[in-house]
Amino acid sequence: MPTNKSRMLFRRVFSFTSITSGGHEAVMNIIVLGFIFLSQQCGQSICQKASKPNIVMVMSDAFDGRLSFDPGSKLVQLPYTNYLRQLGSTFLNAYTNSPICCPSRAAMWSGQYVHLTQSWNNYKCLDANTTTWMDLLKENGYRTKMIGKLDYTSGAHSVSNRVEAWTRDVQFLLRQEGRPVSELVGNKSTVKIMSKDWENTDKATQWIHQTAASTTPEPFALYLGLNLPHPYKTESLGQTAGGSTFRTSPYWLTKVNSDLISVPKWLPLAAMHPVDYYSTFTKNCSGVFTDDEVKSIRAFYYAMCAETDAMLGQVISALRETGVLNNTVVIFTADHGELAMEHRQFYKMSMFEGSSHVPLLIMGPGLISGQQVNQLVSLVDLYPTVLEIAGISAVGNLSGQSLLPLLSTSIAFSNQQQRAWAFSEYHGCNVNASTYMLRSDQWKYITYADGLSVSAQLFDLTLDKDELHNVVHKFPDVQAHLEKQLRSIVDYPKVSEAVHVYNKKAFGAWRLSLGRNYSQVIGNLRWHVDWQKDALANERAIDKTNTRNK
Numbered sequence: 001m002p003t004n005k006s007r008m009l010f011r012r013v014f015s016f017t018s019i020t021s022g023g024h025e026a027v028m029n030i031i032v033l034g035f036i037f038l039s040q041q042c043g044q045s046i047c048q049k050a051s052k053p054n055i056v057m058v059m060s061d062a063f064d065g066r067l068s069f070d071p072g073s074k075l076v077q078l079p080y081t082n083y084l085r086q087l088g089s090t091f092l093n094a095y096t097n098s099p100i101c102c103p104s105r106a107a108m109w110s111g112q113y114v115h116l117t118q119s120w121n122n123y124k125c126l127d128a129n130t131t132t133w134m135d136l137l138k139e140n141g142y143r144t145k146m147i148g149k150l151d152y153t154s155g156a157h158s159v160s161n162r163v164e165a166w167t168r169d170v171q172f173l174l175r176q177e178g179r180p181v182s183e184l185v186g187n188k189s190t191v192k193i194m195s196k197d198w199e200n201t202d203k204a205t206q207w208i209h210q211t212a213a214s215t216t217p218e219p220f221a222l223y224l225g226l227n228l229p230h231p232y233k234t235e236s237l238g239q240t241a242g243g244s245t246f247r248t249s250p251y252w253l254t255k256v257n258s259d260l261i262s263v264p265k266w267l268p269l270a271a272m273h274p275v276d277y278y279s280t281f282t283k284n285c286s287g288v289f290t291d292d293e294v295k296s297i298r299a300f301y302y303a304m305c306a307e308t309d310a311m312l313g314q315v316i317s318a319l320r321e322t323g324v325l326n327n328t329v330v331i332f333t334a335d336h337g338e339l340a341m342e343h344r345q346f347y348k349m350s351m352f353e354g355s356s357h358v359p360l361l362i363m364g365p366g367l368i369s370g371q372q373v374n375q376l377v378s379l380v381d382l383y384p385t386v387l388e389i390a391g392i393s394a395v396g397n398l399s400g401q402s403l404l405p406l407l408s409t410s411i412a413f414s415n416q417q418q419r420a421w422a423f424s425e426y427h428g429c430n431v432n433a434s435t436y437m438l439r440s441d442q443w444k445y446i447t448y449a450d451g452l453s454v455s456a457q458l459f460d461l462t463l464d465k466d467e468l469h470n471v472v473h474k475f476p477d478v479q480a481h482l483e484k485q486l487r488s489i490v491d492y493p494k495v496s497e498a499v500h501v502y503n504k505k506a507f508g509a510w511r512l513s514l515g516r517n518y519s520q521v522i523g524n525l526r527w528h529v530d531w532q533k534d535a536l537a538n539e540r541a542i543d544k545t546n547t548r549n550k
Contacts, residue, residue: 052390053365054328055137055221056208057382058315059108060308060359061101061149061230062348063334065094067305068359069372076302077255080313081361084332088363089371089407095378095422095439096336097399099348099355101230103428104335104379105152109133111383111398114425115495120502121428123162128153131396133383134221140392142221143214145207148200149225151335160240160526164282164429166507169500170545172538174527175284176430178234178244180346182293182300186249193249193307194228201226201311205318212322219327219390226311229304229338231346240526244284244346252303261298263291264342265466272344273457273470275448278432280344294341301340329364329389333379343467349430351437351446352467356424364389367407375406376422376439423489427499434496438486445482450493458482504546 066072068081069090084090097107098114106119109132119125130153138144164176185193192198204224211220231243269277269286280286312332319325339345339354348355360377362385363369380400387394388402401419421440433448442462448454458472458479472479486492511518523535531538 052142052219054219054324055142055331055386055389056224056315056319056328057222057331057333057386058224058226058312059105059149060226060228060312060332060334062336062338063229063305063308063359064337064340064354065334065357065359066337066353067302068361075257075260076306077257078306078309080309080316081332081359083313083316084330084361084363085370087369088330088361089368089373091360091362091373091375091377091403093374093376093422093439094333094358094360095356095376095424095437096334096358097378097380097424098426098428099336099350099424100426100428101335102151102153102156103426105150107399108333108335108379108382109152111380111394111396111400113380113399113423113490114427115490115498116397116399118498118502120499121162121165122157123154123165124502124506125154125156126152133386134223136387136392137221137390140390141218142390143211143216143218144221145204145211146223147204147207147225148197148223149227150223151225158240158242158526159521160242161429163507163510163522163525164527165427166503166510167542167545168429168432169503170541172541173278173281174530174538176282176527177242177284177347178237179284179287180231180244180246180297180341181234182296183232183245183247184250184253184300185247186251188250188254190249190251191307191310193247193252193304194226197226197228197308197311200224201314205314208315208318208324209322212324221386221390224311224315226308228308228311229301231301231304231338237526240524240528242526246297246300246304248300248303248307252306253299255306256299256302258295258299261295261302263294265468266344267468269344273455275431275433275435275454276343276345276350279350279430282430283345283347285341285344285346289341297346298340301338327365329362329367331382331386332359332361333382334358335379347430349426349428351424351426351435351444353461353465356437362403362407366409368409371407373406375403375418376420377403378422378424421485423486425490425492425495434492434499436486436490436492438482438489440482440485443478443482445479445486447483447486447492449496451483456483507542508546 069092096104098104102122102125103114103119106125107114110117117126134144232245232247233243234241234245319328336348337355337357342354343352381403384394384398384400384402388404424437426435433454436447438445442460444459444461447456456472457470459467514521523531
């Protein structure tokens with residue numbers, strides 16, 4: 001029998017239709033509400049007939065987790081994210097374990113913190129033969145498929161990206177990125193901007209249809225990795241350019257509530273923490289930006305998130321159309337966030353909320369619906385969670401904890417203790433010191449390198465959501481407590497030294513491999529505009545650093 005909630009949703013569908021018939025937005029909302037109605041009708045009775053549920057994960061790139069719940073969700077229309085929010089659980093405090101693509105995904109796929117796997121940067125991550133949770137699902141009878149952006153093994157990304165990480169100790173300051181810009185393409189009917197992501201989404205939905213039509217009884221597991229809403233490569237800056245272009249069409253901009261877009265508050269450059277200043281400069285954000293420029297970048301980023309949401313919706317549609325949605329656990333998350341000009345930065349590589357806070361929404365059979373979870377969690381928790389959902393015992397030294405006790409309607413999980421903190425670390429480019437973050441209660445504690453040479457930061461997120469007031473000297477007892485807790489998780493001075501040794505060794509090997517071409521190659525990386533102003537001095541700075549640290 002239909003529940004009261006189902007009846008209410010059913011009436012909303014038809015009243016909404018009568019008011020706004022004919023519009024695309026109306027159709028989209030009707031579809032989403034229809035999904036909710038059908039799911040409520042079918043409920044868990046169908047799911048309980050299957051021994052194991054299907055598992056589908058959609059992982060985007062650079063999606064600010066704060067957009068998945070209020071008030072951030074009001075900035076842009078994300079109907080399918082909202083669908084998961086209404087029928088599943090939304091984690092309000094989910095964090096990346098390293099705010100950059102490859103190390104973050106390495107943590108998610110391995111279930112281990114990046115210092116345990118030595119996933120130091122976008123070039124140095126997991127070995128190709130590392131056992132992932134998808135491997136274990138396959139070994140235990142799941143039919144598996146991975147489509148799109150995987151990005152968790154070593155050897156990928158640009159030469160610039162790795163050299164910038166290897167030389168971050170060098171005493172020079174060079175812009176490594178293009179200035180962030182917005183770019184409008186197409187018209188009000190242009191929907192598919194990121195063609196590669198749409199191609200991969202089509203492949204995923206085709207695979208769902210083919211698998212659902214199969215007569216084989218085994219459950220399936222599907223992973224779809226998206227590149228959006230990561231900014232696009234700025235083609236005008238040449239082949240070595242990074243991604244500093246926020247590109248969208250008028251169609252997606254209509255999904256953004258422009259009236260709610262704010263210009264973030266910035267500290268004066270002179271008042272910035274030295275590591276944040278280094279990031280701002282190397283990301284080419286130390287120049288003058290008008291309010292209109294900042295608002296445009298933010299609006300275009302939100303529009304890119306709306307396009308991402310539509311791809312998530314296509315996957316959900318395929319599950320519904322094939323009749324398997326009610327026996328499928330759907331997970332939506334991201335590798336990291338996007339600062340979108342908060343703290344005078346774009347991109348990620350920061351422990352500030354825009355960069356480190358990720359979306360995490362989970363719905364499925366036997367799981368609580370309409371729940372907002374305050375528990376601090378991180379991407380390493382997905383490994384044991386997926387395995388427990390599939391009824392597979394986790395093995396090895398995992399950093400994460402299963403989130404199923406927070407999700408399940410079963411009382412069997414209600415007494416399991418969950419940790420009250422989340423940990424993240426960063427060792428890559430655009431930041432000139434290894435960075436460690438601990439979230440606990442209302443506090444965010446950030447410390448660097450050996451804990452002595454660079455001053456720490458402490459933010460009270462209850463009173464200071466913009467993270468503009470470092471209160472580390474105001475609350476020494478809090479710092480001491482969090483420092484002790486952090487060191488119980490990781491011996492971070494030792495890790496920082498290991499990264500330093502790796503950077504020096506890796507750079508030396510790369511330099512040696514180039515022979516006489518070294519000066520030409522290093523001078524034409526992403527920092528070439530600033531490098532060429534005094535190429536000889538920059539080479540000497542590298543030589544001096546390597547000599548001093550022998």
